Structure formats: C-alpha cells, structure tokens
Amino acid sequence: MATPTTSRDTILKAMRANAPQLRPLPDPPQAIVYPNPLEHFAATLAGVGGRFLKATDEADLQLQLGSLEVFQRATRIASTVPSLPGNVDLEALKNPHELEGIDLAILPGDFAVAENGAVWVPGTNLGPQRAIFVIAQHLVLVIQASTVVHNMQQAYENLNLQRPGFGVFISGPSKTADIEQSLVIGAHGARSCTVIAL
C-alpha cells in the first residue's frame, strides 16, 4: 500500500487534470420571511413533533417548566441553564456513560429558525459531556424569543461555528419512519422536545 501522502497527491493531481472550466460561485436567492417568525417557529415545531411554550418572565419560565409532565415525572434532571438548575452534577460525572438514565436535559439554545423549527445549540451550551442532548430521555430547550430568525440562510449569516468544537441544530424529538414509513417518535435520542421562549 502506498503512503497516504502519495494517495493525496495522486488524487489532487488527477482532479486538477480533469477539472472542468472554472464556474462562478452564485449569490444566494432571496429567502422567505414570515410576518411573525416566532409564531411560525411554534407552528413548524409542532409539525415536527415538538412543543412550544412562551414564558413572560423568569418566574413564569420556572412555572412553565414545573407544569411540564416530563419535568414532574423526571427523577434525574440535568441542566446547563443557570436559572433552572437540575439535580445531577454534570461536572462530577467521570465519563459520558454516566449520563445514561438521565430523564430530562434542560439546555439553552442560541437562536431558533422559523422555517424548520430548529434550535441552534453550540457545544459550549452542553456542559462537560456533549452526549447530554441526545442521551437524555426528554429535552427542554430554552431560547430568547427575540432570537428567532426567518430561514436557514439568515441562520448561517449569524452563526459563529466554534473551532475546534461542536454545534447542532435540533428540530423536534428524535424520530424514525424506517418501519413501513410509520412515524415513531423516540428513535435513539430524546422522546420529546419542548422549546420554551422567554
């Protein structure tokens, strides 16, 4: 077997030899905007199996969270939202496997996207163990209502990708339709996804 450097050079050389004539990089099209992006976000989120709640202030946020069934039923709650502490000390966990059995994760999202119900959660919002957003049985994402953008084009204009790092758009709960196209919520990740906007 050749060394990786050789393969690299062979591939790049073949690519340069076969490259078609230079074509221009286009500008993006005008993207859709909604009269009320927050409302549209809520509707889209419902369409992908998620749930939307609006809180009026910090106290209401606590109240809304407390009224959630997933919260009331949860024994182990992990949170990276400072005003809504959970009962699991994430810093004390030695490895991600100890996250198994967490019933509810409460995480802050940086912003949300109206066109597809997605919330941007950068790795730095996930605490010491990145797996938290996918291994928890249920998910609550907390966003600021003013941060909802209209569409993905706008989203990426604002997005600051942390490097090195991780970031994820989450749109609703985990799902699959691999058995006869029947939609089943709760494939590998969260079984429910509630977004609360403040």
Next chain:
Amino acid sequence: MKGHAESAAPFVANEPRAHWHDESLWFVRVKRDRQAATVPEWEDLRSTASAIKAHTLSRLADYLEEFERNATANGIHVHWARDGAEHNAIVLKILNDHGVKRLVKSKSMLTEECHLNPYLEAHGIEVTDTDLGERIVQMRKEPPSHIVLPAIHLKKEDIGELFHIQLGTEKGASDPKYLTEAARGHLRERFLGAQAGLTGVNFAIASTGGVVVCTNEGNADMGTSLPPIHIASMGVEKIVPRPRDLAIFLRLLARSATGQPVTTYTSHFHGPLPGGEMHVVIVDNGRARILGEEAFRRSLSCIRCGACMNTCPVYRRSGGYSYGYTVPGPIGSILGPQRDPAAYGSLPFASSLCGSCTDVCPVKIDLHHELLAFRQELAKKGYLPWQKRFSMWVMGQVLARKWAFLLGGRLMRTLMPLLPRALVYGPWNPWGKQRELPPMPRESFRDLLKKEPR
C-alpha cells in the same frame, strides 16, 4: 451479471407487494411536494445549489486542500484514499491503533460502496449499523434497498419476525412503535459498549474544516459523543465552500428526501471530543476520473436525497435490489455503469425517460438526459445484448426506407389480428409479458389524412 429486468422479475411477480412498495414511495414523494411548496424560492434554491456544485467541482482540488488545512488546524486527522480498499485499510489501522473491537456506525453509502463491514468483520471487529433501517437489513444480511429508507422493501410483519428471533420481541408483534422501542434498547447497549463511532458525511465545509451529518434518529450523535474516537468517511464530492453555501443545501435536503423541513439533528463536527480523536477519510474511488467526463460529471453533484428513487416509476415497481448496485434508482443507474459498464450496462435502460427524476432533483442533475446519453455510450462501446442490437438495426433499416415502413405497417394491421395469441405473446415479446397490445387500427394515419378534405 443479470440485467435489471431479470433481477426485477421476482419482485414484480408478487403483485400486491410490488403495488404496496410503489404506494409507499409515492407517499414520500407527495410529502416532498408538500414541503417544496412551502418555500416560494424553491426553484431558485435548486438553481443556486446546482451552480454551487458546478463551481465547487471546477475547483475541487483547491477546496479539498483548504478543507484539509482547516480541519488539521481544528485537530482533525485527515487521510486520503484512492479506492475502497485503501479506505478500508485506513479505517482498520485507526481501529487497531486504539485496540478497538466494537464499532458503531451511522448511515454511510460510501462505506457500502467500499464494502467496509465485511472487511472489518473479517478482521475481528464487531460492526453495528445503528440507523434503524440499516440495522434491520444488517440483521437480515442484506444491503440497503434504498439510500435514505434502507428497509423500505420490508413489511412490519417481516421486521417483527426478525426482531422476535434476534431481539426476543413477542412472537407475532408487528407494531412499529413497539419494534422501534425494542431496537432503541438493543442499540443503546451497543452505543454504550462501543469504543469508536463511524459516520458518513453529508457536507464538508472547506472554509471551516468541519463536517456536517444529518440524521433524524440521533444515531450519529450517540455514536460520536459516547465513544472517544470518531471516524468520518467522505467522498471527495461532499465539499461545499462556505457555511452560507451549506445553508442552501440544508434547505433542500430533508425536504427532498422525506418531506421534512429539516432533519431532527444537523450536527457540525469541527474537532474531536475533549480527550478523544477525530479522523476524516477522504475517498476518491473513481470520482476524479468521472470529473473528467463532460457528459456525466454532474452526477458528482448528487447529495443522496433519494428523491429520484421515490418518484421513479421503474424503481417504485421493481425495488432497490433489482439494480444490483449500492445506489439504486435513476442516479444509481448513472453511477453504476460509470464504475463498471460491463456489470451495470443494463441500468440506463431501467428507465422510462419520463424525466420525473430530473424534475425533483434538488441539485438539478439532468438525470434522464444522462441516462439517454449513457445508452448511446454503451451502444457505441458494444455493451448491448445482441437482441437489442439486432432489433435496433432492423428498426433502423425499416425507418430509413419509406416503402419498408409502409409495408411493415400494412402487414401489422392485416396479419396481427389473425395470428394466434401464442405466437404474438411468445418469449420473444418481453414487452407483452404483463401488457396487452392495443387493437390494430384498420387504416393507417396516412390513409386517414388522405381522405380528409383539404
């Protein structure tokens, strides 16, 4: 190698099932239409996506180098593989270097193309496909029959039976929710026991040196955030220049694939887990050569959404396995023969050339034109079976001579109704296997036209 029509025969023979398959996929196509209609700039998006791909392909080497530089700066190890064998060897070496025996994988058509699983298993690695559909076909020791919906050919009863044997679910249970729950439990164990995770790559961003993976189930995220080692396998064509270009493709991908506004998880990896390692294996496997082929290079723009399969009247009625290639359907019928014209030469003929694939393709690949071009190419290179060559030659002779054409028409009109059925619908008439010829008209169009008062 059997041709498409022969391979499709067993699938077509079970009519109710073929009909059910057809309807399942049409259901997905309808969902796609509904989602596309929510975006007024849909057609502009498609044109933009197509132009971004054309641009990227014209500077592919530069963008790959830029990606490598930035990924390396992010702490990602970048490897290059000329073909499937080299890709597999690189993956095995990474696993061996870390003493990995248990690997979890999320969906990657590239690793199917490279036949990674059997290679790793032969070297003592336990490989678990974690996408539910892929896990199902892996348990059945079958390849996926669709690139987005790997188990679309199976009924819930088939899966219930499989899970009963493999996972101990109740006999006769076939409720998708119950079966999915059983798979969730089974696969969680695998995730927690894994020492490394392998994913495909939906997009790689040159300017930031990261890769993006899209899933609905969250399996790619489980597989990359529990074990410390992440290997991402990507074809050279997965690169996009900048994050803002990525936005265009993300607006198109899930809408085209399954009729969702976006996948549940769109994960951006720009480095390893703290204390872990991340590797990206960049694979050529014939793509640089295709780049040099004017007529077919646009097939490299494919973002593997599967929309062309869902809409294709031939795919829907013949099933993914009839194609015999990793990627089935219209796009597979171009990619397959590009790789090996002798083995996959019948695929460009597995199309009605209706153009529905071209209409739905989010990156505007001119699929049905390429299929037609491929037929010509294969004919020129002598890959057609003699029956086809002979009948085309006869047709050519007849159409070149007015008298032969007129005589042929007259013979058909007068003789055909008199011939016994066994003679017309013999084995030499595959077209008539499931179809009836229309009744022969008494007069030709030419005769009718002559009678018309001018």
